Amino acid sequence: MARARKQQAAKKARAARGEERLAALSAEKRSFKPPAEFRRQANCRDPKVYRRAARHPEKFWAGWARQLEWSKPSRKVLEWKAPDARWFVGGKLNASVNCLDRHVRTARRNKAALIWEGEPGDRRTYTYWDLYREVNRFANVLKRLHVRKGDRVAIYLPMIPEAAIAMLACARIGAIHSVVFGGFSAEALRDRINDAQAKVLITADGGYRRGAVLPLKQWADEALQRAPSIEKVVIVKRGGQDFPVHIKEGRDHWWHRLMQDAPAWCEPAAMDSEDILYTLYTSGTTGKPKGVVHTTAGYLVGVLATTRWVFDLKDEDVFWCTADIGWVTGHSYSVYGPLACGATTLMYEGAPDWPARDRFWELCERHGVTVFYTAPTAIRAFMKWGAEHIRRHDLSRLRLIGTVGEPINPEVWVWYHRTVGGGRCPVVDTWWQTETGHILITPLPGLTALRPGSATLPFPGISAEVVDGFGEPVKKGGGYLVLTRPWPGMLRGIWGDPARYRKQYWARFPGIYFTGDGAKRGPDGYFWLLGRVDDVLNVGGHRIGTAEVESALVHHPAVAEAAVVGVPHELKGEAIAAFVTLKDGARPYGHLGEDLKEHVVKRIGAIARPERVILAADLPKTRSGKIMRRLLRDVATGRALGDVSTLADPSVLEALKARYAEDPSA
Numbered sequence: 190m191a192r193a194r195k196q197q198a199a200k201k202a203r204a205a206r207g208e209e210r211l212a213a214l215s216a217e218k219r220s221f222k223p224p225a226e227f228r229r230q231a232n233c234r235d236p237k238v239y240r241r242a243a244r245h246p247e248k249f250w251a252g253w254a255r256q257l258e259w260s261k262p263s264r265k266v267l268e269w270k271a272p273d274a275r276w277f278v279g280g281k282l283n284a285s286v287n288c289l290d291r292h293v294r295t296a297r298r299n300k301a302a303l304i305w306e307g308e309p310g311d312r313r314t315y316t317y318w319d320l321y322r323e324v325n326r327f328a329n330v331l332k333r334l335h336v337r338k339g340d341r342v343a344i345y346l347p348m349i350p351e352a353a354i355a356m357l358a359c360a361r362i363g364a365i366h367s368v369v370f371g372g373f374s375a376e377a378l379r380d381r382i383n384d385a386q387a388k389v390l391i392t393a394d395g396g397y398r399r400g401a402v403l404p405l406k407q408w409a410d411e412a413l414q415r416a417p418s419i420e421k422v423v424i425v426k427r428g429g430q431d432f433p434v435h436i437k438e439g440r441d442h443w444w445h446r447l448m449q450d451a452p453a454w455c456e457p458a459a460m461d462s463e464d465i466l467y468t469l470y471t472s473g474t475t476g477k478p479k480g481v482v483h484t485t486a487g488y489l490v491g492v493l494a495t496t497r498w499v500f501d502l503k504d505e506d507v508f509w510c511t512a513d514i515g516w517v518t519g520h521s522y523s524v525y526g527p528l529a530c531g532a533t534t535l536m537y538e539g540a541p542d543w544p545a546r547d548r549f550w551e552l553c554e555r556h557g558v559t560v561f562y563t564a565p566t567a568i569r570a571f572m573k574w575g576a577e578h579i580r581r582h583d584l585s586r587l588r589l590i591g592t593v594g595e596p597i598n599p600e601v602w603v604w605y606h607r608t609v610g611g612g613r614c615p616v617v618d619t620w621w622q623t624e625t626g627h628i629l630i631t632p633l634p635g636l637t638a639l640r641p642g643s644a645t646l647p648f649p650g651i652s653a654e655v656v657d658g659f660g661e662p663v664k665k666g667g668g669y670l671v672l673t674r675p676w677p678g679m680l681r682g683i684w685g686d687p688a689r690y691r692k693q694y695w696a697r698f699p700g701i702y703f704t705g706d707g708a709k710r711g712p713d714g715y716f717w718l719l720g721r722v723d724d725v726l727n728v729g730g731h732r733i734g735t736a737e738v739e740s741a742l743v744h745h746p747a748v749a750e751a752a753v754v755g756v757p758h759e760l761k762g763e764a765i766a767a768f769v770t771l772k773d774g775a776r777p778y779g780h781l782g783e784d785l786k787e788h789v790v791k792r793i794g795a796i797a798r799p800e801r802v803i804l805a806a807d808l809p810k811t812r813s814g815k816i817m818r819r820l821l822r823d824v825a826t827g828r829a830l831g832d833v834s835t836l837a838d839p840s841v842l843e844a845l846k847a848r849y850a851e852d853p854s855a
């Protein structure tokens with residue numbers, strides 16, 4: 190009886206999945222016009238903006254810049270000598286003033302700026318006035334710790350309000366914040382601190398994740414054993430009794446103690462438009478992460494414009510961008526963008542499936558979220574967990590939903606639109622990068638006809654192209670995605686490495702920014718992103734360089750060589766498969782594969798854990814000794830092998846294929 194019911198249910202589920210797929214197939218070709226009701230109220234509903242901005246991009250951006258508060262207006266919109274851009278030349282302003290002071294002088298003073306919920310369910314709401322006072326006080330704390338304009342401050346925190354407060358306090362006094370994702374390991378933190386030569390570290394006793402405690406201070410202590418630039422550590426008490434910490438006298442200070450007598454006013458530093466606001470480390474094609482540099486005015490203009498038009502934010506909205514503050518999405522769309530707009534931003538500390546798989550929807554319902562922004566990898570998980578978790582909650586306040594971080598397949602897009610958005614919310618699939626600072630390719634929800642799987646068109650004022658290897662525009666088929674004009678929020682360099690900046694982004698097509706992404710254009714000019722074309726993986730929306738994982742593996746005493754490739758993964762989009770050879774004399778043992786995975790976690794963080802580690806006798810190489818990753822990818826995905834004519838020893842591949850098939854659990 191039970192078996193028959195089970196079979197019946199499975200049949201029904203299969204049929205439903207089939208329907209979804211069919212719907213998706215036709216949806217890919219279909220277009221979803223903005224609902225009339227949405228169009229009527231949209232912040233941007235004039236289709237002529239595209240033409241106007243294309244004709245006079247500088248005028249377009251200058252219009253946005255006028256919405257900010259300046260202590261000295263700029264005298265020129267742009268100075269451009271590829272690859273060096275200076276936006277809003279000669280202007281002076283302060284990011285924290287634009288996110289806070291400007292609003293506390295208006296009726297927004299008592300409006301919720303930041304609503305926060307911790308994983309255990311504790312809650313805090315900061316009005317603009319509250320946040321303003323906290324930021325001022327912490328800015329004074331930083332000053333007392335001898336932090337000066339231009340000094341680097343590392344922030345290694347869970348998703349708690351203090352993360353946003355610390356960022357804005359740095360901005361207030363002109364210190365450069367460098368946020369390190371709380372899921373990164375001690376070693377990854379240390380490398381980033383050392384590269385930035387940070388003077389102060391702000392961390393917490395711990396953070397909650399799936400009911401467990403992340404011992405951040407303990408990891409920080411490990412990192413600080415070899416990070417001599419750090420003079421002071423500020424510790425937020427998140428867990429109290431649960432998280433015992435070691436305090437190093439003279440170096441370590443509790444946040445709440447320092448805040449006790451800190452005055453609630455701190456004169457904001459008048460920052461030059463081109464003064465650095467922050468650096469943020471991201472993965473590239475070498476083993477060493479790069480500190481992407483963002484400056485003040487252009488970045489603020491870019492996040493302000495895109496938050497207003499892409500997310501259509503109004504004073505009544507509650508905006509939830511689910512990204513961690515450790516990534517650029519958290520910087521631009523949990524903190525600077527919404528606060529520059531005077532909006533209400535929601536922040537949540539924990540996992541989407543804790544204590545149950547409806548946590549996100551419970552949060553949306555409880556806080557009345559109206560605009561929701563997440564990553565395809567999360568949407569795929571929601572889809573797998575089933576619509577019942579969503580249907581249990583009243584999501585009728587949602588009016589716009591978005592995605593970022595990786596290509597979204599049409600089937601998932603359609604599910605998101607229908608199940609989360611109730612069929613009535615436009616979906617904004619937004620393409621951008623840590624380097625671009627803000628969204629560049631995206632629908633405008635009141636204007637653009639949506640096509641599932643396409644990020645549609647460049648934001649007004651942005652010039653993107655798909656080109657072939659010679660830099661010529663591609664009319665049909667795929668090519669390289671490039672940006673042919675500067676934009677306000679573009680990175681201004683890589684911290685301490687100007688040569689790498691030029692080589693990485695500007696050398697392939699001189700004078701043109703190379704994104705590292707493949708793309709194709711539809712007949713309507715729409716952009717379809719095809720993923721990275723370099724040795725960068727996108728695992729669950731997180732960028733990880735193959736070289737980083739390889740150097741972590743080679744660091745293990747038993748490993749001689751390692752080659753890492755990306756393989757398709759049902760939930761994460763892409764997962765890591767690592768092929769490893771051992772040193773002479775090193776003996777493989779039963780759980781060596783697991784040990785190697787752990788080793789990568791220790792060196793980088795859990796996001797870089799390989800899905801599979803394959804121990805091989807040899808790796809496929811060209812006659813000149815270069816590892817042929819392309820063939821490893823074929824082995825790992827079970828595809829027919831590509832051209833093997835340059836391979837030095839074809840027998841290596843046969844052995845690898847056999848090894849891969851033999852141990853699927855590795």
Ligand code: PRX
Binds near residue numbers: 597644705731
């Ligand atoms: O490959 C593109 C992918 O994510 C890369 C940027 O990663 P990161 O700097 O970590 O920033 C992620 C959040 C902005 C891009 O080079 N990517 C980002 N958004 C999309 C995307 N791929 C397809 N569609 C998107 N909407």
